[in-house]
Amino acid sequence: MNHHDVKEEICRVGKLIYDKGFVAANDGNISVKVAEDRVITTPTGVSKGMMTPEMMVTVNLDGEVIDGQLRPSSELKMHLRVYKERPDVQAVVHAHPPHATAFAIAGIPLDKAILPEAVVTLGTIPIAEYGTPGTEEIPDSVAKYVKDHNGLLLESHGALTWAKDLMAAYFLMESLEFTATISFYVKQLGAERQLSTSRVAELREIRERMGITGKTPDGLSSPDGRSIVDPKERR
Ligand SMILES: [Zn+2]
Incomplete structure (x- = not known):
């Protein structure tokens, strides 16, 4: 895909x-890595x-502007990390979807196996500890979770997802907000x-066959079985 596309x-x-x-007013930010040191x-x-294509900003991995008339967001730091x-x-996609943000504020991670599709595609969504906007605190807390997950909640702030291409990262954001909405209901x-x-x-086997990596919820092994969804046990 060329840069204009x-x-x-x-x-x-x-x-x-x-x-x-998923965002209000001017909130949120999106980035795509187009070369080794270009985003x-x-x-x-x-x-x-x-937005129009002309408004986009090209930076290197240190966040220095290489091309573009406008400035990137201070939140770009977490993308670069x-x-x-x-x-x-x-x-990488960053947004403030209402239900996901509510969980981020309540301090509740999306780590329960409640929806099979979410277990497969999304995996566990942890909470990265709060940091002051624009500082290195947020990238530092994000860094702890990046290797083992495909998205996370930013404590008292919003959500972040990442993937091998932009549509995949966007769809993870949609799945994350859908999971948060259903969890809320x-x-x-x-x-x-x-x-x-x-x-x-x-579900983990399906996930592995699809080549998706990262942690998934454990599922529940409850002694009374009452809160477990397992049709095999009802036969
Ligand atoms: Zn934000």
């Missing part, structure tokens, strides 16, 4: 995260739903049933 795709994904309500990213102070820790990653119903450890083991 990458910039257009960033605009497309920016519109998606804005239209879906194209969204500008600061612009709504992600109203992801690329440094995970050379296989080509795209299930908590309201007061019955958070989890998949059993044996069911999770089956």
Whole structure:
């Protein structure tokens, strides 16, 4: 994909995260690694739903601007840390989706095996400890989780996902917010049933066959079996 196509795709994904309500006003940022030491990213102070390719900023892995009229976000630091820790990653998406952000504020990680598809595609979503915006504190806490996960919640802030291409990183953000939304509703119903450890083991095999890496929830091995979802046990 040439650089202009990458910039257009960033605009497309920016519109998606804005239209879906994953960001408010000028929040959120997106980046794509286009070469060993080159990253194209969204500008600061612009709504992600109203960007044009010309607004994109090209930086090196130290965050120095190589090309572009506008400035990158101070949150770019956490994207760059992801690329440094995970050379296989080509795209990072940061947003403030409402349900995921609520979990980030409540300090509750998305680490329960409640949805089979989320176990396969998303895995465990931990919480990276709070840091002051714009400082190295946030990249430092993100770095602890990057190798073993494909996304995380930023404590009292929002969510971050990364993948081998931009659409994959965006879809992880969608799955993360969907999982947070369903977790929220299930908590309201007061019955958070989890998949059993044996069911999770089956899902891990599927995940491995799909070449997805990173930690998954453990599943529940409850002695009374009451909160376990395992059809085999009901036969
Ligand atoms: Zn943010």
